Amino acid sequence: MVVDPTALVLARAQFAFTVSFHFIFPAFSIGLASFLAVLEGRWLLTGRALYLDLYRYWLKIFAIVFAMGVVSGIVMSYQFGTNWAVFSDKAGGVIGPLMAYEVLTAFFLEAGFLGVMLFGMRKVGKGLHFAATLMVAIGTAISAFWILSVNSWMQTPTGFVMSPDGRFLPGPSWWDIIFNPSFPYRLVHTVIAAYLTTAFIVGAVGAWHLLKDTANEHARKMFSMAMWMAALVAPVQIFVGDVHGLNTLEHQPAKVMAMEGHYQSHPDGAPLYLFGIPNDREQRLDYPVAIPKASSLILTHDPNAPLDGLDTIAPEDRPPVWIVFWSFRIMVGIGFAMLALGLWSLVARARKRLYDWRALHRTAIVMGPSGLVAVIAGWVTTEVGRQPFTVYGLLRTADSASPLAAPAVAASLIAFVVVYTAVFGIGVWYIFKLMSHAPHPHETGIEQTERAPLRTAGITPGPTQNPTREQDGSPLPTVEDDR
Amino acid sequence: MAVNADLTTIWALIIAFAVFMYVVMDGFDLGIGILFPAFAPGEERDQAMNAIAPVWDGNETWLVLGGGGLFAAFPLAYAIILPATYPLIIAMLLGLVFRGVAFEFRWRDPRHRAFWDWAFTSGSLVAAMTQGMILGALLQGIEVDGRNYGGGWLDWLSPYSLLTGLGVVAGYALLGACFLAMKVEGRAEDHAYRLAGKAAWATLALMVAVSLYTPLLDGQYWRRWFTMPNILFAANVPIVTGILFFALGRSLRKRRTYRPFLIALGIFLLGMIGLGISMWPFLVPDTVTIWDAAAPERSQVFMLVGVAIIMPIILAYTGWSYWVFRGKVGTEGYH
Numbered sequence: 087m088v089v090d091p092t093a094l095v096l097a098r099a100q101f102a103f104t105v106s107f108h109f110i111f112p113a114f115s116i117g118l119a120s121f122l123a124v125l126e127g128r129w130l131l132t133g134r135a136l137y138l139d140l141y142r143y144w145l146k147i148f149a150i151v152f153a154m155g156v157v158s159g160i161v162m163s164y165q166f167g168t169n170w171a172v173f174s175d176k177a178g179g180v181i182g183p184l185m186a187y188e189v190l191t192a193f194f195l196e197a198g199f200l201g202v203m204l205f206g207m208r209k210v211g212k213g214l215h216f217a218a219t220l221m222v223a224i225g226t227a228i229s230a231f232w233i234l235s236v237n238s239w240m241q242t243p244t245g246f247v248m249s250p251d252g253r254f255l256p257g258p259s260w261w262d263i264i265f266n267p268s269f270p271y272r273l274v275h276t277v278i279a280a281y282l283t284t285a286f287i288v289g290a291v292g293a294w295h296l297l298k299d300t301a302n303e304h305a306r307k308m309f310s311m312a313m314w315m316a317a318l319v320a321p322v323q324i325f326v327g328d329v330h331g332l333n334t335l336e337h338q339p340a341k342v343m344a345m346e347g348h349y350q351s352h353p354d355g356a357p358l359y360l361f362g363i364p365n366d367r368e369q370r371l372d373y374p375v376a377i378p379k380a381s382s383l384i385l386t387h388d389p390n391a392p393l394d395g396l397d398t399i400a401p402e403d404r405p406p407v408w409i410v411f412w413s414f415r416i417m418v419g420i421g422f423a424m425l426a427l428g429l430w431s432l433v434a435r436a437r438k439r440l441y442d443w444r445a446l447h448r449t450a451i452v453m454g455p456s457g458l459v460a461v462i463a464g465w466v467t468t469e470v471g472r473q474p475f476t477v478y479g480l481l482r483t484a485d486s487a488s489p490l491a492a493p494a495v496a497a498s499l500i501a502f503v504v505v506y507t508a509v510f511g512i513g514v515w516y517i518f519k520l521m522s523h524a525p526h527p528h529e530t531g532i533e534q535t536e537r538a539p540l541r542t543a544g545i546t547p548g549p550t551q552n553p554t555r556e557q558d559g560s561p562l563p564t565v566e567d568d569r
Numbered sequence: 570m571a572v573n574a575d576l577t578t579i580w581a582l583i584i585a586f587a588v589f590m591y592v593v594m595d596g597f598d599l600g601i602g603i604l605f606p607a608f609a610p611g612e613e614r615d616q617a618m619n620a621i622a623p624v625w626d627g628n629e630t631w632l633v634l635g636g637g638g639l640f641a642a643f644p645l646a647y648a649i650i651l652p653a654t655y656p657l658i659i660a661m662l663l664g665l666v667f668r669g670v671a672f673e674f675r676w677r678d679p680r681h682r683a684f685w686d687w688a689f690t691s692g693s694l695v696a697a698m699t700q701g702m703i704l705g706a707l708l709q710g711i712e713v714d715g716r717n718y719g720g721g722w723l724d725w726l727s728p729y730s731l732l733t734g735l736g737v738v739a740g741y742a743l744l745g746a747c748f749l750a751m752k753v754e755g756r757a758e759d760h761a762y763r764l765a766g767k768a769a770w771a772t773l774a775l776m777v778a779v780s781l782y783t784p785l786l787d788g789q790y791w792r793r794w795f796t797m798p799n800i801l802f803a804a805n806v807p808i809v810t811g812i813l814f815f816a817l818g819r820s821l822r823k824r825r826t827y828r829p830f831l832i833a834l835g836i837f838l839l840g841m842i843g844l845g846i847s848m849w850p851f852l853v854p855d856t857v858t859i860w861d862a863a864a865p866e867r868s869q870v871f872m873l874v875g876v877a878i879i880m881p882i883i884l885a886y887t888g889w890s891y892w893v894f895r896g897k898v899g900t901e902g903y904h
Contacts, residue, residue, distance in 0.1 A: 150673045156626055157669035161662045163633050166640060167651030168658050174651075175716055178644025179865045183872045186641040189634045190879045197630045198886045201623030202893055209893050256867040488652040489714075494722040498659040505663050509670055516677040 094487050096495040097169040100502060102469075104161050106462055107506050111155030113461045116230060116277065117284025118148050119223035121311075126219050130212060139304055139529035144288075146532055147520050149204055154513050156197075158506070163189075169495070173476050173486035180246050180254045180263055181236045188232035196225035204532050230277055238269035241468065242337045243477050254477070267337055271330035272468075278323045279464065282424060283457025285315035290454025291521045293447035300442045304525035309450070310440060317428035324421050328384070334468075335385055338478060340399045341471030344410035346381050347371045348395040355379035356393035364407040369396065405473045413466040420460040427453055576870065577863040580642040581850070583876060587638050589841050591631035592700075593744060593834055598625045600745020602668055602693025603738060604764055605686060613757040614686065619898040620752035622672055627887055629669070641872055645716060645862035646852040652718040653711045654703045654725050661699040667692030694738065701737025705730030708847065709786055713856045729782055736775035740837065743768035747830035754897050765829055766821050773814050776840070780807065783847060789855060790847050803846050810839045 122144055129137035163185070166174050174182075202210055202218040210218070245262025246254045256263060292309030295302050335342045343349075347359045349369045358380035362371035379389040386393070396404050427449060434440045472478050476486040598621050608614045621628075640647045651658055671689035675682050706725035713719055746765035753761060784791040794803045813835050820828040850858045863869065 150677075153626075153670055153673045156629070157666040160629065160633055160665060163636050163640075164651065164658055164662060167636070167647045168655050171648035171652045171717065174640060175644050175648035178640055178647065179868045182637075182641030182644055182864060183868045183875075185637050186634075186872050187875050189630065189637045190875055190883065193630045193633055194627065194879075194883045194887070197627040198883065198890055200626050201890050205623050206893055255865045256871070258867075260867075260871050488648075488655075489717050489719075490652055490655060491722045494655055498656070501659065501663060505666060509666055512681075513670060513674065516674060519677065 090490075090492050093490050093492040093495050094484060096492060096499055097487050097490065098483065100495060100499040101165055101169055103499070103506070104158065104165055104502055106465070107510065108155070108158035108162055109461065109465060110458055111151050111158060112226065112229070113280050113283045113458060114287065115148065115151045115155050116226040116280035117282075118144060118151065119219075119226045120281065121284055121288065122148060123216075123219050123223040126216050130216055135527060136303060136307055139525060139527055140308060142529040142531045143304070143520075143525045145204065147517055149532060150513055150517055150520075152196075152200065154510055158510070161502075167488075169488055169490070170476070170486050171488035173481065176253045176481060176486075177240075177477060180243075180256050181239060183256075183260075184232050184236045184239070184264065188229055188236075192225045192229035192232065195228065196222050199225070207531060227277065230280070231273060234273045234276055235264050235266070235269050238272045239263060239266045240477050241272075241472055242266045242268040243480060254480075268330075268333055271326070271333045275323070275326050275330045275464075276461075278319060278326060279457065279461045281315065282319055282323060283461060285312045285319070286424065286450075286453050286457045287455070288312040289316065290451045293450035294521070295524045296441055297444060297447050297451075299524065302524060302526075304527075304529075306441050308525070309447075313428065313431035313435070313440065313450075316424055317432050320421065320424040320428045324425060327418075327421065332385065334471075338471065339394065340396065340403065340405055341410065341468070342385070343394070343396045343399070344405045344407045344471055345414040345467060346385075346393075347374070347407065347411045348381070348393060349407070350397055351393065351395040352382070353392045355383075355390045356381040356385075356395075358384065359411075362411070364411045366407055403474065405471050410467055410471045413463040413470070417460050417463040417467060420456045420463070423453065424456065424460075576866060576873065577859050578850075579873065580863065580869055581859045584635065584638050584642060585841065585845070587631055587634040589838070591628070591635050592841075593837050594628035594631055595625070596697075596741045596837070597621070597744040597748040597830075598628055599668070599693040599697045600741035600743065600768075601749060602689050602745070603697060603742045604745050604749075604768075605690045605693070607764055608757060608760060610683070610686070612755070613753075613760065616753040616755075616757050616898055617749055618672070618675070618689075620749060623894045624890060625669075625672060627890065629665070632665075642864050642869065643852055643859065643862040644864055646857055648716070649711060649713055649718050649853055649857065650703075650707060653720060654706050655722060657699045657703050657706065657725055661696050661703070664692040664695030664699065668696060693741075697738045697741045698734040701734035702730040704737065704844075705733030708733070708783060708854065710855065711853050713853060729786065732775065732782060733779055736772070736779050739768060739771035739775050740840070743772045744830070744833050744837070747833045750824075751826055751830055752896075752898050762821055762824055766818070769814065769817055769821065772836070776810070776836075780843070787854065793846055799846075806839055806843050806846065810836060813839070 122141055125137050125141040125144070128134070129141060199218040199221040202215065203222050206218065207215045243254070244266045245257045245259055247257050249255050288308050289312030292305045292307075292312060295305035296309055299305070331342065331345075346356070347362050347364055348356055349364075349371060355378065357374075357376035357378050359371060360375045360377065362374040362376075365372050382391045382393055383389045385391075396407070427446075430446055430449070431440065434443045434446050439446075474483050475481060476483050601617055601621055605614060605617060608617050636647075639650075667688040669692075671685045671692065675685035675689070702725065705727070709727060709729050711718065711720065712724065743765060746761050746768050749761035750758060750765060784794050793799055813832050817829055817832045817836070820832060848854065850860070852859055852862050
């Protein structure tokens with residue numbers, strides 16, 4: 087069966103578009119769910135209203151992010167069959183069960199407890215409500231576990247046997263499939279990335295409100311918590327990323343060659359290219375800026391160690407260098423910028439300037455979306471670096487696609503681009519609107535005011551401007567009584 | 570029609586269960602979306618939305634289990650059916666995008682509410698219609714070439730698939746109206762009972778039409794329904810369905826609280842059994858049986874362990890969540 091080359095390119099573009107758009111939301115919601123669990127836990131432990139206010143503030147944002155993650159995620163569970171039917175048939179016996187486990191252990195858990203988390207505080211009480219928040223947070227982490235196992239298996243397939251008709255069948259041990267060689271590294275790297283992504287968004291919102299009012303206790307708390315994450319976790323992430331890179335060198339050397347821009351082999355120490363314009367046609371890096379022998383030092387811990395280049399890989403097996411080279415540099419650059427901001431916040435903390443150092447706050451605002459950019463760049467690096475294969479070394483992308491007509495794929499691609507841009511664009515705008523409201527005492531919950539139908543008939547204030555707030559004189563947060 | 574209790578059969582039943590759970594649970598969500606314009610803006614619509622806001626996400630997860638489960642348990646069927654119904658699947662997914670985000674977005678800006686209410690309805694309508702058409706496209710047959718879909722990209726479009734699409738729209742509207750009758754109060758409740766009556770007539774008419782059309786499609790369906798001894802068993806399905814519709818009409822007139830919804834569930838169950846009589850043991854009519862499409866035994870065993878342990882837990886906490894939000898939603902939002 088021959089797949090129309092145009093349809094193949096369109097199918098790849100569609101998958102890349104839908105999965106990149108989708109991942110933005112879980113990258114944020116995985117971290118945000120844990121952040122919410124921490125906030126609610128600290129509220130229950132300390133009884134401080136501040137934490138409940140912050141919980142309610144971020145819960146409204148979480149509800150939107152989560153909804154967008156769900157609807158864009160359902161698309162993904164069908165994209166395998168619509169666009170990659172041959173891959174689904176061949177690899178379904180191995181990765182299908184892992185995805186089924188993701189549904190059973192993660193999606194149902196998140197969805198089942200989300201209703202109580204969003205709307206159930208007054209119905210079930212504090213303890214059970216906290217349990218629901220924890221279940222949602224745990225669900226997001228379990229989801230990451232399974233889907234990253236699937237992706238890692240496609241990068242470093244192990245534990246399978248081939249059937250005579252070229253299908254992947256599970257071998258005797260599922261452990262070997264699930265815990266394939268790149269999985270532990272990818273899992274840790276991705277989950278930390280999600281935490282950092284959330285921390286930088288929370289930090290930016292805190293910084294924004296500190297610029298307007300340095301005395302805002304709520305903004306101070308969220309900024310401080312976010313900056314602790316940046317200072318403590320960014321260095322860990324750089325270390326984990328390095329170890330992940332070494333693992334990739336061992337199992338997918340061609341990907342590392344593309345990341346490094348090593349077209350040629352270097353028998354006595356490979357340079358680290360800081361900059362260059364990859365030239366696939368001539369198979370060389372134009373305008374290189376290099377540190378001699380540094381790449382060998384980083385990758386093998388020996389400056390004179392030989393490193394193979396793409397000239398050792400058959401031309402039809404080489405990944406496109408330009409994309410991988412640059413997406414990798416974007417990711418690493420952001421990683422070090424995050425580390426720098428984290429260190430700056432420690433200096434500010436030591437000088438007691440954390441809440442009034444305006445340059446720090448402005449930088450934190452600029453860095454707000456940096457985590458999202460970094461995770462997308464990271465995924466581009468690892469996914470494009472796996473090309474031209476879907477299952478690395480074994481099944482080519484060109485041999486994985488559905489037998490689809492190009493007009494059908496083109497039309498659906500346009501539909502996805504239009505709908506996603508419009509719907510999720512508006513969703514992001516709603517999130518900005520919520521973020522632009524300063525966090526304050528007696529923050530309203532989702533269930534309390536915004537949805538009271540009485541308000542739809544008359545004057546309708548903005549979502550967080552609860553008109554009853556001023557009359558609500560109770561200093562401590564009260565969980566409203568049942569009717 | 571021998572039924573071996575082998576792993577593949579068990580998996581076919583599990584997938585059928587997941588599909589049924591999806592159809593009835595998201596069915597009433599989508600039905601409420603379809604009926605939404607019939608409710609007055611303000612209190613009536615807010616009640617209708619609040620009736621399902623805490624549970625829609627869990628309901629929709631059954632669709633992921635149905636799709637993901639098909640991928641995992643019957644990868645060949647997944648690899649054939651999805652390309653064959655490609656435009657329908659994409660339209661369904663985009664419909665579900667609009668429907669899903671409307672739950673949150675309609676509360677974010679009052680000036681946009683009318684738009685998101687419209688998105689809620691059209692998204693629900695498109696999702697329901699395309700799901701019905703996917704069913705029709707499957708029943709009317711799919712051209713298979715080796716291990717791939719072998720037809721064109723508009724083969725799914727036919728009078729038959731349009732009819733099954735309308736049938737599912739009507740059936741979901743019935744479920745949605747009966748669900749609302751349990752959950753809302755005041756004028757919205759009166760409204761729900763009236764709509765349920767209309768939806769019941771529409772569902773009955775379309776079920777009869779589909780049932781008459783299907784045996785004409787293909788000799789296999791005719792044999793399955795109208796030859797001895799099959800007819801002795803198969804004939805019970807339309808008879809019981811007729812009785813249930815009669816009981817549904819009575820319970821709606823007497824304005825029972827729970828009974829109409831439970832009867833509507835029964836009607837859907839019989840529809841599912843009818844589908845089983847037509848299809849078994851094929852996943853793609855006349856070409857791919859469940860055994861042809863089955864995943865390797867190791868995959869089946871591995872997943873079965875998970876389903877056996879986790880499914881009861883899922884059902885338990887899903888039930889708990891419904892229990893927490895039991896009773897009428899009231900007119901003051903969430904309580």
